[in-house]
Structures are given as C-alpha cells and as structure tokens.
Amino acid sequence: MKSSLKWVGIVLILIVTAACSQQEEESAPSGEAQGIEVQHELGTTTVPENPEDVVTLELGVTETVAALGIKPVGVADDDRPERIAESTMDVIEGYKSVGARSEPSLELIRTLQPDVIIADVDRHEAIYEELSAIAPTVAVVNDTADYQDVLTATETIGRALDREDETEELLDEHQEMRKDLKESLEDVEGNVLQAQYTESNIFEAPTSSFFMPSFLEEAGLEYALQNEEETSEDLTIEQLLKIDPDTLLLTKNEDDPSVKDQLQDDKLWNQLTAVKEDRVFELNHNDWSRRRSIPAVNERMDQMKELFAAGN
Structure with missing residues (x-):
C-alpha cells in the first residue's frame, strides 16, 4: 500500500512539474525571443515581429515601406505632400506628418507610439538616441545614397518590417526590369x-x-x-x-x-x-x-x- 502511494506521489509530482514548466514557457517575457534583430548603419536593433505602426523619416524610405504593403502612421514629408509619388500616396493616404526630413518633430513622433522608426543615417544620426528612446529605430543610407546603398537599405527595411518575402519579390522584379533596360540601351x-x-x-x-x-x-x-x-x-x-x-x-x-x-x-x-x-x-x-x-x-x-x- 505504501509502495503504491509512493508511486502515485511521484507521478503527481512529475505532472505538476511538467505543467509548471509549460506555463513558464507560455508566460515567459517575449522580449528578444519574439523580436527580430536588425543590423543597420548605426548598430543592431531588436524590433517587434510584424510591426504595424511605423514612422518613416525620408522620402525613399517611405516609398519602400509603402511598396512592402505597410501604411506608415507618421511620415516626414517637409509639409509638402505633393512631392510624394501617386503610387505611394495610394497606400499611405491619411498618414500624420511629423515635419521636415531634416528636423522631424520628436514630440509628434512620440504621440504616435510607433512600433519602429526608420531613419536616415546622415540626417538623423545626431538624434538617433532620442529616436531610440521613443521606439526601436533602424537607420539606413538614403539622403546621400548611391544605387547599391538603396539596394542594401531595401533589404534592411524589409527585415525591420518582417517583410522579407515581399522584399525579395520586389527586388527580383526590379532586377528583371533592370536587365531588360540594360539590353535596350x-x-x-x-x-x-x-x-x-x-x-x-x-x-x-x-x-x-x-x-x-x-x-x-x-x-x-x-x-x-x-x-x-x-x-x-x-x-x-x-x-x-x-x-x-x-x-x-x-x-x-x-x-x-x-x-x-x-x-x-x-x-x-x-x-x-x-x-x-x-x-x-x-x-x-x-x-x-x-x-x-x-x-x-x-x-x-x-x-x-x-x-x-x-x-x-
């Protein structure tokens, strides 16, 4: 009888231990485990998976984000929305302006509570820490970019937005178009x-x-x-x-x-x-x-x- 009770107790302990372990795994902080590490021009930043609320601080960045199917909540547009391409505006219409690309409003960005900020390394390196205090910030080369810089930035943005498949499709289509252009010239x-x-x-x-x-x-x-x-x-x-x-x-x-x-x-x-x-x-x-x-x-x-x- 004592032996039977002993084995019942051991089984119960194992069951309880397994249940607690599973509960701990389910309730573990999401932090790094569920984030995406993105290497960029100013370091490595962990961004949330599938970010929804994105702020873009350069025109080329805004176009790339829109092309990947995301509508930014905030855009640095120099208060000149007419300079945004029609193809991009079709996606982002209704965004909140956060001011000039050269000097975006940190206060306005903060009110939008973004999941991630995509900045330009040349324009925004001086305020990178302030931006990072608001939300995970990824910096790419755009203001002074050459063609290869833009290709690299596109891949970085795609990773930061958890849209790597869409980015690969965009770049593959572009390379086919470039090949056709080169042949025609x-x-x-x-x-x-x-x-x-x-x-x-x-x-x-x-x-x-x-x-x-x-x-x-x-x-x-x-x-x-x-x-x-x-x-x-x-x-x-x-x-x-x-x-x-x-x-x-x-x-x-x-x-x-x-x-x-x-x-x-x-x-x-x-x-x-x-x-x-x-x-x-x-x-x-x-x-x-x-x-x-x-x-x-x-x-x-x-x-x-x-x-x-x-x-x-």
Missing part, C-alpha cells in the same frame, strides 16, 4: 550628365556616387562626372562645357521656368554637344533626385528607354 553611344540649374547660374550636378547616376551606370551607360568622394559638384557653364556631355538631363521643380528657354541665347550654352545634337531633356527633379528608392527607379525605366532612344 546596349547601342547607346556617348556619355550622360544629370544637373539642376540654379538662380545663381550654377549647375548642381550629382556625381557617379549618387543614386540615379550610379543606377544609369548599372544600366550600362557612361556617366560623365566621376567622383568617389562627393555626391554632387557645382559647375559653372564653363566647367560644364569642359565636360561637354553627349546627353544632358536637366532636372527642375514643377514651377521652375524652362532652362533651355533661359539659356537659348547663351553663347557657351550653345556650344555644348548635347545642345547642338538636341539631346537636352528637362525632367522632374522630384522623380530624378529626391526619390531614392527601388519603386522610384522602376517607374523611371520606361522614360529612360524613351530618352535615350530619342538621343541616338
């Missing part, structure tokens, strides 16, 4: 330069280290302004003439006057090969400079085909 001759004309009679030209020029090189074109240290250079008309690009892409804001009209009587301007060969194209500055994302360049590929077909 194989017979293009001469070099190309992108620039924005300013009121001080200076051409602000992005270099080969900046996003769109570096993408043009990936597409097989020769870019006329090589610089591994700086992302842009200021050129006088004389300096532009020394470079003398075969194709000139002039970016301007929506309300800016035509540069070709302004300079049509300028003697040096008319000596440019691109001018003489009618290969000067005026393009939207927002689309060709501010928008540094894979969705943005995808939207420009058909236009690139048209531009360079017209220039040859």
Whole structure:
C-alpha cells in the first residue's frame, strides 16, 4: 500500500512539474525571443515581429515601406505632400506628418507610439538616441545614397518590417526590369550628365556616387562626372562645357521656368554637344533626385528607354 502511494506521489509530482514548466514557457517575457534583430548603419536593433505602426523619416524610405504593403502612421514629408509619388500616396493616404526630413518633430513622433522608426543615417544620426528612446529605430543610407546603398537599405527595411518575402519579390522584379533596360540601351553611344540649374547660374550636378547616376551606370551607360568622394559638384557653364556631355538631363521643380528657354541665347550654352545634337531633356527633379528608392527607379525605366532612344 505504501509502495503504491509512493508511486502515485511521484507521478503527481512529475505532472505538476511538467505543467509548471509549460506555463513558464507560455508566460515567459517575449522580449528578444519574439523580436527580430536588425543590423543597420548605426548598430543592431531588436524590433517587434510584424510591426504595424511605423514612422518613416525620408522620402525613399517611405516609398519602400509603402511598396512592402505597410501604411506608415507618421511620415516626414517637409509639409509638402505633393512631392510624394501617386503610387505611394495610394497606400499611405491619411498618414500624420511629423515635419521636415531634416528636423522631424520628436514630440509628434512620440504621440504616435510607433512600433519602429526608420531613419536616415546622415540626417538623423545626431538624434538617433532620442529616436531610440521613443521606439526601436533602424537607420539606413538614403539622403546621400548611391544605387547599391538603396539596394542594401531595401533589404534592411524589409527585415525591420518582417517583410522579407515581399522584399525579395520586389527586388527580383526590379532586377528583371533592370536587365531588360540594360539590353535596350546596349547601342547607346556617348556619355550622360544629370544637373539642376540654379538662380545663381550654377549647375548642381550629382556625381557617379549618387543614386540615379550610379543606377544609369548599372544600366550600362557612361556617366560623365566621376567622383568617389562627393555626391554632387557645382559647375559653372564653363566647367560644364569642359565636360561637354553627349546627353544632358536637366532636372527642375514643377514651377521652375524652362532652362533651355533661359539659356537659348547663351553663347557657351550653345556650344555644348548635347545642345547642338538636341539631346537636352528637362525632367522632374522630384522623380530624378529626391526619390531614392527601388519603386522610384522602376517607374523611371520606361522614360529612360524613351530618352535615350530619342538621343541616338
């Protein structure tokens, strides 16, 4: 009898121990076990799985987040929502503006109680600790990004949002489009330069280290302004003439006057090969400079085909 009771007691102890162990596992703090570790430009950050409330602090970041199917609760939009692409606005309409990209409002971001913040390393490194005190913050290169930086940032954002499958699909589609573009540009001759004309009679030209020029090189074109240290250079008309690009892409804001009209009587301007060969194209500055994302360049590929077909 005592032996039977002894065995019953042992069984009960085992059952209770197993139940307690299971309960402890179920009630264990979620913390790191349920979070996602994301390596980024300013360190490693643990973000929650499937974050829903996201704040984005750079235009290219906002476009990427939208392309991955997430509507940010807060966006640094410079109080210029018209600069957000229609394809992105279709996803994010109704977001809360958190101010300028260069100086977002920490107070507004705090009120949104985000799950994660996606910042730009160049613009926001100085306030990274403050942002991190509000929510897990991941920093990527976008403001001064080249094409490879944007590819890396896209993968980082995808991991931070727990959307790696969607990110892989986005990048695979992009690579197919880029391959097709490169094949279509194989017979293009001469070099190309992108620039924005300013009121001080200076051409602000992005270099080969900046996003769109570096993408043009990936597409097989020769870019006329090589610089591994700086992302842009200021050129006088004389300096532009020394470079003398075969194709000139002039970016301007929506309300800016035509540069070709302004300079049509300028003697040096008319000596440019691109001018003489009618290969000067005026393009939207927002689309060709501010928008540094894979969705943005995808939207420009058909236009690139048209531009360079017209220039040859």
